[in-house]
Amino acid sequence: MKQVSYDEVIEQLSFKESIQVMKDCFNDHENGTIAQRERMVEILPDGKDKNIFALMPAYLGEKRYFGAKIITAFPDNHSLNLPSHVGEVMLFDSQNGLPVALINANAITWIRTAAVSALATNFLAKEDSSILTLLGTGQQASSHLEAILCVRPIKVVRVYDLNQKAAAAFIERMQANHPELEFINSNNLREAVEHSDIVCTLTPSKEAFLEADFISAGTHINAIGTFTPTTRELKSELMVKGKVYIDDYEAALKESGDLLIPIAEGLMKEENIVGSLGELVTDKVAGRANIEEITIFDAVGLAVEDLCCAEYIYKKLK
Ligand SMILES: NC(=O)c1ccc[n+]([C@@H]2O[C@H](COP(=O)([O-])OP(=O)(O)OC[C@H]3O[C@@H](n4cnc5c(N)ncnc54)[C@H](O)[C@@H]3O)[C@@H](O)[C@H]2O)c1
Structure with a gap:
């Protein structure tokens, strides 16, 4: 073997x-x-x-x-x-x-999670997306940076982490690999995400922290960090405001707190999910329709x- x-x-x-x-x-x-x-x-x-x-x-x-x-x-x-x-x-x-x-x-896991986000990003982010925000600067942040660079012309990378030292170390490592990119270490969540084209949430947070008000029109969000029914990163109001896509209906409706909590609160219904990544890839549903809408790709990760x-x-x- x-x-x-x-x-x-x-x-x-x-x-x-x-x-x-x-x-x-x-x-x-x-x-x-x-x-x-x-x-x-x-x-x-x-x-x-x-x-x-x-x-x-x-x-x-x-x-x-x-x-x-x-x-x-x-x-x-x-x-x-x-x-x-x-x-x-x-x-x-x-x-x-x-x-x-x-x-x-x-x-x-490091590679495929980011590749799936990049695939979704290719259907859902604006073509000319140049500002990428990474929330959480652990392992997934570096792979998300590399994968998203394959699909969009990123010029500026904003990062935010509760652990400021982790964020600074991440920028130092990434800047060495990518001198062409401008990295910004933000210690303010709103500043990190406002007017960003693509936001990736890559944290093991138990509580929702990303507010609807922080996100500008036209942003695409990859919600990747949490995958249990009781944990989430996005506030319910943001899930309601965005056009929501998922990686897989069966898995998401069993595991995604980002989805299940607003559904339990009566703020969202299963029918509000616009489509899955499989449906995007096979042209059964459309991706981004205009430069104003907020799109959300919520992934729990699949075998x-x-x-x-x-x-x-x-x-x-x-
Ligand atoms: N959906 C999927 O397919 C999939 C696949 C792999 C990993 N994950 C999940 O993605 C998350 C990130 O993975 P990783 O390997 O990079 O983890 P990691 O532990 O290497 O890094 C997580 C980082 O997030 C930071 N953080 C924690 N809470 C935060 C908050 N509220 N705001 C900002 N920063 C915060 C931590 O300080 C840390 O630097 C984990 O929860 C992991 O389980 C999901």
């Missing part, structure tokens, strides 16, 4: 490639040729109420592969100088059931994304 390390995943799967792999993945998922089971996301009974263990299975078809991502999310790992998300994707051959590869899941990336890497290395 092949073992693929973090560095090998990064070498084999560029952001440009991963956006195409995700486009094919959402096309296949929408057409029903690949499938996933509801994932198991357990908060560990360690009394801390925040450390997560998740098992995410998916099947890509008879002549392809199947398997699962098995991953943990320990938000405090940074203080130990460790990544917050670690685990493996285990890949099996659909023709004989043999395990063929164990692939670093932290690297796959099919991990398995499609794992298959792509395995086939490349074989």
